[in-house]
Amino acid sequence: MSDRTSRQQPSDLDAFWLKEAERLDWMTKPSKAGNWSWAEDDLRIAWFEDGVLNASVQCLDRHVAAHPDRTAIIWEGDSPDVSERITYREAFEEVCRMANVLKARGVRKGDRVILYMPMVPEAAYAMLACARIGAVHSVVFGGFSPEALASRIEDCGATAIITADGGRRGGKTIPLKANVDKALEKASGIRLVLMVQVTDEKVAFEDGRDLWWHEARDDVTPDCPPEPMKAEDPLFILYTSGSTGKPKGVVHTTGGYMTYAAYTHEKVFRVEPEREVYWCTADVGWITGHSYIVYGPLANGCTTLMFEGVPSYPDAGRMWAVVEKHEVAVLYTAPTAVRALMRESDELVTKHDRSSLRLLGSVGEPINPEAWRWYHEVPGEGRCDIVDTWWQTETGGIMITPLPGDPMDKPAAATKPLPGIVPAILDADGKPIEGPGEGGLVITQSWPGQARTVWGDHERFVQTYFSTYKGAYFTGDGARRDEDGDYWITGRLDDVLNVSGHRMGTAEIESALITHKAAAEAAVVGYPHDVKGQGVHCYVILKEGYEPSDELALELKKTVREEIGPVATPDRVQLAPGLPKTRSGKIMRRILRKIAEGHPDQLGDTSTLAEPEIVDKLIEGAKGFK
Ligand code: PRX
Numbered sequence: 001m002s003d004r005t006s007r008q009q010p011s012d013l014d015a016f017w018l019k020e021a022e023r024l025d026w027m028t029k030p031s032k033a034g035n036w037s038w039a040e041d042d043l044r045i046a047w048f049e050d051g052v053l054n055a056s057v058q059c060l061d062r063h064v065a066a067h068p069d070r071t072a073i074i075w076e077g078d079s080p081d082v083s084e085r086i087t088y089r090e091a092f093e094e095v096c097r098m099a100n101v102l103k104a105r106g107v108r109k110g111d112r113v114i115l116y117m118p119m120v121p122e123a124a125y126a127m128l129a130c131a132r133i134g135a136v137h138s139v140v141f142g143g144f145s146p147e148a149l150a151s152r153i154e155d156c157g158a159t160a161i162i163t164a165d166g167g168r169r170g171g172k173t174i175p176l177k178a179n180v181d182k183a184l185e186k187a188s189g190i191r192l193v194l195m196v197q198v199t200d201e202k203v204a205f206e207d208g209r210d211l212w213w214h215e216a217r218d219d220v221t222p223d224c225p226p227e228p229m230k231a232e233d234p235l236f237i238l239y240t241s242g243s244t245g246k247p248k249g250v251v252h253t254t255g256g257y258m259t260y261a262a263y264t265h266e267k268v269f270r271v272e273p274e275r276e277v278y279w280c281t282a283d284v285g286w287i288t289g290h291s292y293i294v295y296g297p298l299a300n301g302c303t304t305l306m307f308e309g310v311p312s313y314p315d316a317g318r319m320w321a322v323v324e325k326h327e328v329a330v331l332y333t334a335p336t337a338v339r340a341l342m343r344e345s346d347e348l349v350t351k352h353d354r355s356s357l358r359l360l361g362s363v364g365e366p367i368n369p370e371a372w373r374w375y376h377e378v379p380g381e382g383r384c385d386i387v388d389t390w391w392q393t394e395t396g397g398i399m400i401t402p403l404p405g406d407p408m409d410k411p412a413a414a415t416k417p418l419p420g421i422v423p424a425i426l427d428a429d430g431k432p433i434e435g436p437g438e439g440g441l442v443i444t445q446s447w448p449g450q451a452r453t454v455w456g457d458h459e460r461f462v463q464t465y466f467s468t469y470k471g472a473y474f475t476g477d478g479a480r481r482d483e484d485g486d487y488w489i490t491g492r493l494d495d496v497l498n499v500s501g502h503r504m505g506t507a508e509i510e511s512a513l514i515t516h517k518a519a520a521e522a523a524v525v526g527y528p529h530d531v532k533g534q535g536v537h538c539y540v541i542l543k544e545g546y547e548p549s550d551e552l553a554l555e556l557k558k559t560v561r562e563e564i565g566p567v568a569t570p571d572r573v574q575l576a577p578g579l580p581k582t583r584s585g586k587i588m589r590r591i592l593r594k595i596a597e598g599h600p601d602q603l604g605d606t607s608t609l610a611e612p613e614i615v616d617k618l619i620e621g622a623k624g625f626k
Helices: 013-023 055-066 088-104 121-133 146-156 176-186 213-219 254-269 287-299 318-326 335-342 369-377 458-466 506-513 550-563 589-596 613-622
Strands: 034-039 042-047 071-076 083-087 112-116 136-139 160-164 167-169 172-174 192-196 210-212 234-240 248-253 277-280 303-307 328-333 359-363 385-389 423-426 437-443 473-481 487-492 496-499 502-505 519-529 533-542 572-576
Touching: 013 034, 013 254, 042 254, 042 458, 055 088, 055 121, 055 254, 055 287, 071 088, 071 121, 071 318, 083 088, 088 121, 088 192, 088 213, 112 121, 112 146, 112 176, 121 136, 121 160, 121 234, 121 287, 121 303, 136 146, 146 176, 146 234, 146 248, 146 550, 160 176, 176 192, 192 213, 210 213, 234 254, 234 287, 248 254, 248 458, 254 287, 254 359, 254 385, 277 287, 277 318, 287 303, 303 318, 318 328, 335 369, 335 533, 359 369, 369 385, 423 473, 437 487, 458 473, 487 496, 496 519, 496 533, 502 506, 506 519, 506 533, 506 550, 519 589, 533 550, 533 589, 550 572, 572 613, 589 613
Parallel strands: 071 303, 112 136, 112 160, 136 234, 160 192, 192 210, 277 303, 277 328, 328 359, 359 385, 533 572
Antiparallel strands: 034 042, 071 083, 167 172, 234 248, 423 437, 437 473, 473 487, 496 502, 519 533
């Protein structure tokens, strides 16, 4: 057993990262590692600048040369009766074909392509096909609405979309193409909609714009030379929520991101590529799906499992049935799934053979010690280590985590940074806290997987991450360091919610609510939720002439679904007579949070409120919620 406290940090970071970059197949090897400045007036981040490579080559060509018949992707369908194994050679050919189809339809290096896909192998092909020709993909989670899709299409100026007729999840069908059609009533600039046939849904077809993948693939060859890309050419944009405004298009580039995805995937999961099956249950619409279903595992030549469905279908034993069926060695999932499954009978787990399991991972939100223990004891039989990995869309890959073999004596601690990552905890004045203590979690040295900018708005990138603490990347999270130097993530310090591992901005939900004709003002806060981690509590003030009713509350929930998507559906809508504001008009969210959390006794000082009597009415109104 290794000792966590002695995890080695390299003394020369540049030399360390240059060495790590050697795990990739470069067309031109880089001669230098980082070239970055985090000064507010000169913020730039570059890694391996003079290197040239193609991301799809890392994931395909070199494995086709070495082990063409190894399974690259095991695809498990929504229905337990359907699965498929795809070799590296087959994946390579499909990716080349898709790349050729895109090329034939005029998609060029640097163009932006939106992917709005279900969890089918073609989603991975589409990402890699874009990478192959140097197009920049932006995957939009299938649970987002046409409105949300339209705003992302517009923001990145996409010219093509890859989607499916529909998606299957838990026995239901999601009308992806119909959503695309609706989005395209609002967003302009799309010349191609490439559509994968998944569900046999009846869909509209616009000649000249729409194209069926199964028809187009037969007209092209299974060979497409990879576009040589500079290390700093963008690989993808991924939209994520912050505390203000619309979601930001976080930009990741090619050389640094690929190095970091491959490095962290190997370091944390230690998969034996020729023998073990690795399964990350995320959706490709999130960063976890990018780094740990597609780019990381495929760069490392692993067999990656892609699951179309949900852990609760056809029953809550599905996850363990899949582990048994495909002899999964490493399972990487989210605490929300663990919490949902631990409410069910343990027999749903134990009736499945889990002897193949070696390592369990957790990602996306804090895992509570109770869920950690259950995950360790029941699915993991007390013999599988747990890696509770802390990271973010912006970090590109895992940053702070226990490693397999570490002592498993601190359930739910993030423990130590990976070699090459230099975190610090700062106090309110921006001074580093040495030794035990709690404060804002920052990273003090750049690393290759770091996001480079916000698409089209570099200033927003600078403001969001580099203005709170001078010269450091601020994560938005709080952290505590214990006596052993181990890190514990304490949660977001800003107005970002984490609902079932999905990151959401309260401002986004508020904007969605006030698109309803009856809503005058809204304030959204999170509250602890047994399964989701956080639930969404909305306080809505109605306009003159509207009376509170259950129907109106329901309508407001529906409005959020339509504006953002089912993932953001509020758990509670409280139609309130007013909001607690200071005399200068600032909403006191602390008070709203305490009320939603069910702690009206902990409101603290309310004397600065313009109308203190509002508070009692809000407390009364919140009593109806469980
Ligand atoms: O608050 C942290 C939480 O999720 C945020 C990042 O969300 P996102 O960009 O969507 O990326 C999710 C996948 C990495 C973080 O700022 N978070 C993520 N992992 C953990 C976590 N909180 C506690 N423990 C974790 N392991």
